[in-house]
Structures are given as structure tokens and as C-alpha cells.
Amino acid sequence: MWQGVFPAVTTKFNADGSLDAAEMQRCFALQMAAGCDGLIACGSLGEGPMLSHDERLQVFRLAKEVAGSKPALLTVAEAGTREACALAEKAARAGADGLMVVPSTIYHTDVRETAINLRAIAAAADLPVMIYSNRIAYRVDVTTDLLEELADDRRFVAVKESSDDIRRSTEILTRLGDRYAVFTGVDNLAFEALCAGVQGWVAGLVVAFPAETVAVYRLVKAGRLAEALAIYRWFRPLLDLDVSSYLVQNIKLAEALAIQSNERVRAPRLPLAGERRAQVEAVIHKALATRPTLPVL
Template identity: 50%
Template sequence: MSLQWKGVFPAITTKFTAEGELDLAGFSANVKEQLAAGVNGIVLGGSLGEASVLNTAEKELLVKTTLEITGDKVPVILNIAESVTTEAVRQAKLAKEWGARGLMLLPPMRYKADDRETVTYFKTVAAATDLPVMIYNNPVDYKIEVTLDMFAELAEVPTITAVKESSRDVTNVTRMINRFGDRFSILCGVDTIAMEELLLGANGWVAGLVCAFPRETVAIYRLTKAGRIEEATKIYRWFMPLLELDIHPKLVQYIKLAEKQAGIGTEYVRAPRLTLIGEERERILTVINTALANRPQLPEYLSIAVH
């Protein structure tokens, strides 16, 4: 199965018990919901997956558990978010041993590398594997922007084939296409501008609220790519108050609460994160429950051909 960076790739949340242990039953149930909804790949251990609190053994278990469910249906992608280049290289090699089909690669963590250091980091990790690599460009949260000139250098590495575009600047899609044509697949990484970027030529969507609302997410993608804009827009407008939960520092807690309310997850997180309480929890519940009460009727979107 070759990896095509195209379609909807859920940034899956990592399910925990109330005691903070991995909840593999809950995790597996959500992955099955994603597959039934028609997603095109699974991204493990991302920011939404609470990468910073997972150890290597847990990452291996998550990859292998996911592969037991997905088989050859969709590719499984492992995120790499490390502070040390040698550890990132080790994780890349382990990912292939475990059966992952691709990597999502963040810039160096904790240290704000300059352009040369960042490019060297990306090149070193990507050169250590034959798995396809998606660069995660998120200067808002990680304070490092991967510029067009940096991508020109990264284009020299054949395994670097995609970008998760999370700069929150929709014009970056056009700039990337103007500069590089189809050299890099572009996947939107910000829920609130996903339809806009798909219309501008993005190939896919690494989504967050898909964890709680997989069918609506895939429907928007397929309808948009099929040119059925009016239908997609109606769903997207309903979705927007929920999608805004993706751009908050507590996106993990917010989206997990949405999973709970939608019946396909729990709100448990691993410390130092804490579950929501008080007015904040009630406010987010209002957003979620209002959306659930007005959930739109979806067309038969899985039969829509997407090229």
C-alpha cells in the first residue's frame, strides 16, 4: 500500500483511563469509528495525541494496536516530536519496525532552532528512513516557521513529500503551489480554515474535531473536492463553533470532551493536563451540545468520487 497524502487524516487522541493508563479499548473503538466514516489515514502521537506524555513503549503499543484494526485499509502515521536529533532518528527507525507507513515531523522541541538548524534537523531525520515524511509547519504553537526558502532546501530530500500547513495563513497554500507545483502534498492542519485551503488546492486535512465528528469531517472534504460547494458550506457553517475548539491551548481537553458527548471517547487526559471543571467545562459543553442538537443530515458522501 503506497502512501498518498490525500484526504482526511485524523490526529487521533490517545485514550486514557481515569488513572492515567492507556485505554486501548476506548482507543480502538474510536479508530473503528474513523474507518467507518471513510478517513484516509491515521496520525498517532501528535499534539492532540498528547505526544509529550507518551513513552516509547506506549507509542509502539498504539502503532501496533492501530495496525491490528486498520490492516491495509489506510496508512498509519507516527508523529515525531523530539528535542534531540539522535532520538528523533531513533524514533523514525522504530516507527518503520513497528509498521508505520509514514512520519509527521515537528521541528526541534524546546529549543527555538534557527533556519539552518531546523533544516538540518529535518534533513537528518528524513535521510535516516525511507518512510514518507510530512513536515509540520506550525509557527503559532511551536515558534518556528518553515519558510518557502527552507522548503526549497528540504525538496532535495526525496522522503520529504508533504507538509501539514498550520501557519493559519491560507495564502501559504497558493505560495507553496506557485513555488513548488506538486512537489509537496499540502494538508491543512487548522480546522477553522480547512475548507478554504481545500478550495485553494490543498490535498487533504489533518483534522482535530474529526475525533468526535468523523462523518461530518469526511463529508466536507469529499463534497468540497467534488465541487458540491453549497452542500459542503452548509455543514461547515454548522461545524465552525466546534472547529474553533481546535485552536485553543486546551484543544486536547476540549476535543476529548466532544468525543465523550458524541459517544466515541472519554474526557480523561494525562497529567499535567487536567479535565475541565466549573464554568469553563459548562461553556464548552454548551458549544458541543448545541451542535449535537442541531447535527445536520449528511448526504451519501462515501460514494462521491474524489480525484
């Protein structure tokens, strides 16, 4: 279960701001058809913090339905431990195969607080947990030392490593072996992380370019590095769009142009405009015009 390409899917909205279930089902199905290995609902890219608990559960249930026998995870990213535990319990009742858990997004916990917070959420759901470590975006660093401390709880099974330092993945694998499945969470470090031995990729641009993402992953795992690198070098300008405070708007614009979806976002976000939009469109149009022929996998 804990390996492969897991798209951090986007949440689709109707013009009135309500959830667009039909479009989400279509987009999620494209991920599965391309060979992705699971789905993660309502993360940062999925605008989870902008959704009510009920809306997040609706999105998750759609993901679960489309994923079929493959795992579907719900992201838990709450300011308070109480609220996080409540959502975790609801996810368990809704049939989640696991959770991706972000430490407190408002108060930046210290090491002791982070450990207690994560343990409480894991206990509330009693589900497998992927710990989301992103010291840049969320200012809470789940270090290798802390992962070692948490290793006594078997519910912690994986880590989404987004420190932006490729050395961290190697450090986790060297010290802790196969205790955790390590997933890269930074699109434009994916090739490097996969070559370092990580088991999975929580991907963003995959939602617009699923076949290319799966190809990079599978080629690296097959040892066909030159073929993977050729695709990755084409892919890099697109993957850079994930490493931005505008990642949601960037990637939804890529979806609109590549898979004919829509780019509606929930306020206070707004779709890209002006010079920023023109720059992102140029990157996407160039990539579409030079799209590589993928090798047989």
C-alpha cells in the same frame, strides 16, 4: 496515499493512567468506518510528548492494525535530534507507513538548524515524511523557501500547513506545484484551504464528528461547494475548539459527548472544569442538537 482526511487521533487512558487499548481500537475504527483516509498517532492532540517511546509505539501499532490497508503515521516531536532519530528508527521497525515530523519543540531552531534536523530524522527512518509546520505553537516556521531547499530529498513528501495564514498554502502550491502534498492542519481554516487546492486535512474534531469531516472534504473535492459550506458553517463553532491551548481537553470532551468515549488526559493536563467546561459543553450540545442531515456522497 497522501490525500484525504487523516485524523490526529487521541490517546485513550484507563482510570489508572495506563493506555486503554480497547477504547482506542473502538475510536479508531469509527474513523475508518466514516471513510477517513489514514491515521496519525501521538501528535499534539494525541498527547505524544506525555508518552514514553514504548507507549507511543503501542498507540501506533493499534492505529496500524485498525487502519488496515490505509496509511498509519507516527508523529516524531522531540526536543533533541538524537531522540527524534531514535524514535524514527523505532517507527520504521514497527511498520509505519510514514512519519509526521515536528522540528525541535523546546529549542527554536533557525533555518539552517531546522533543515539539518529534518534531514537527519528522515534519513534515520528512511520513510516518507510529512513536515509539520506550525510557527504559532512551536515557533519554528518551515517556510516555502525552506520547503524548496528540502525538495531534493524525496522522503519529504507532504507538509501539514498550520501557519494560520491561508495564503501560505497557495504560495506552496504556486511555487512548488505538486512536489509536496499540502495538508491543512487548522480545523477552522479547512474549507478555505480545501478550496485553495490543498490535497488533505489533518483533522482534530474528526475524532468526535468523523462523518461531518469526511463530508466537507468530499463535497469540496466534488465541487459541491454550497453543500460543503452549509455543513462547515454548522461545524465552525466546534472546529474553533481545535485552535486553543486546551485543544486536547476540548476535543476529548467532544468525544465523550458525541461518541460516548472518556475524557481522561495525562497530567499535568486535567479535564475541563468550571466556566470553561460549561462554555465548551454549550458549544457541543448546541451542535449535537442541530446536527445536519448529510447529503449522499
